[in-house]
Amino acid sequence: MYESANVSDDADRTAFRRAEKNYKLYYEQDSKFSRKKKKLPKPVDLSSVLDFNSISQDFNRTGVLPDGIRVAEADSQVFCIENRPGFYFIPNALSLEEQCKWIKESLTSFPQPPNRTNHNAIYGPVADLYESAKANKVLVQEDTNIWKFFDGEEATAKVKQRSCKSVSASVLLRKLRWSTLGLQFDWSKRNYDVSLPHNNIPDALCQLAKTHAAIAMPSGEEFRPEGAIVNYFGLGDTLGGHLDDMEADWSKPIVSMSLGCKAIFLLGGKSKEDPPHAMYLRSGDVVLMAGEARECFHGVPRIFIDEENADIGALESELSHENGDFIAEYIKTLRININIRQVF
Numbered sequence: 001m002y003e004s005a006n007v008s009d010d011a012d013r014t015a016f017r018r019a020e021k022n023y024k025l026y027y028e029q030d031s032k033f034s035r036k037k038k039k040l041p042k043p044v045d046l047s048s049v050l051d052f053n054s055i056s057q058d059f060n061r062t063g064v065l066p067d068g069i070r071v072a073e074a075d076s077q078v079f080c081i082e083n084r085p086g087f088y089f090i091p092n093a094l095s096l097e098e099q100c101k102w103i104k105e106s107l108t109s110f111p112q113p114p115n116r117t118n119h120n121a122i123y124g125p126v127a128d129l130y131e132s133a134k135a136n137k138v139l140v141q142e143d144t145n146i147w148k149f150f151d152g153e154e155a156t157a158k159v160k161q162r163s164c165k166s167v168s169a170s171v172l173l174r175k176l177r178w179s180t181l182g183l184q185f186d187w188s189k190r191n192y193d194v195s196l197p198h199n200n201i202p203d204a205l206c207q208l209a210k211t212h213a214a215i216a217m218p219s220g221e222e223f224r225p226e227g228a229i230v231n232y233f234g235l236g237d238t239l240g241g242h243l244d245d246m247e248a249d250w251s252k253p254i255v256s257m258s259l260g261c262k263a264i265f266l267l268g269g270k271s272k273e274d275p276p277h278a279m280y281l282r283s284g285d286v287v288l289m290a291g292e293a294r295e296c297f298h299g300v301p302r303i304f305i306d307e308e309n310a311d312i313g314a315l316e317s318e319l320s321h322e323n324g325d326f327i328a329e330y331i332k333t334l335r336i337n338i339n340i341r342q343v344f
């Protein structure tokens, strides 16, 4: 599902594709810059990107909303888009403490087996990735399908002695692209594989998802979090336009939490020909997609990691205050999305 920033697009065939291309990160070709080896991002017209953070601030001050936007219920801080029923935007839904907690869990416990990650396909289950990265360990191939972490010197000796393959834990942590919680999603079959061993989604995350899902739930029903996909976005990573259609009951929302660097989210219609709404997703925002919105194409064409646009100043200082600099350094160039689903 991910694309690198440099893959050339086949064609601008649909309105969704054109919007993706419009917001995607491209670099200036100018030789003046390339000689200096400093690649500059091409400027992008962001004037039509919806900013629910300022929409909510203006609304609280003046009681006025932009055309096409309304609140889900009187006095609520949950916003809807009139021509996208079933879509809900909750700006600033998570406190700084909650953001820090889920960023930390996303790097430490969520990638732990039996949860699967993108690294499984190459290395098998990788335990203690975060602790190993912090301790500067290196993953060394011991046998065909057996990889183990070693301290730097020991790893160097092994690699020299047996010329086996190796990769540092910090590189692997940087290259983490997804992990799955609860029922394990099988990306190759694009379906849930209930036969795979799994843990339940942590209680505190279930509770959070239930609380935020409530406004989008059919009346009298409670959301049941059964599976979650955690996406990790580095600079230039994008999530192409897609539908999440592997869950049985589309009347139940997908609860999608944003953490870390700011992104642009595209919410299209049921056809890729429908022009999408572009909106910012910041750390702490929660989005719900239920009912008709489950049939709408959506994706993430851009994340911002520059100081001016990433919007993570407060988060960074809270993180370094709580956990030292290790995670605070990671989040400077990272966006995490946790999307929680009721599967059955």
Ligand SMILES: O=C(O)CCC(=O)C(=O)O
Pocket: 229, 231, 239, 244, 256, 258, 265, 281, 298, 299, 300, 337, 339
């Ligand atoms: O990263 C996001 O905000 C959206 C993620 C998403 O749509 C998905 O994982 O299906």
Ligand SMILES: [Fe+2]
Pocket: 242, 243, 244, 298
């Ligand atoms: Fe999705």
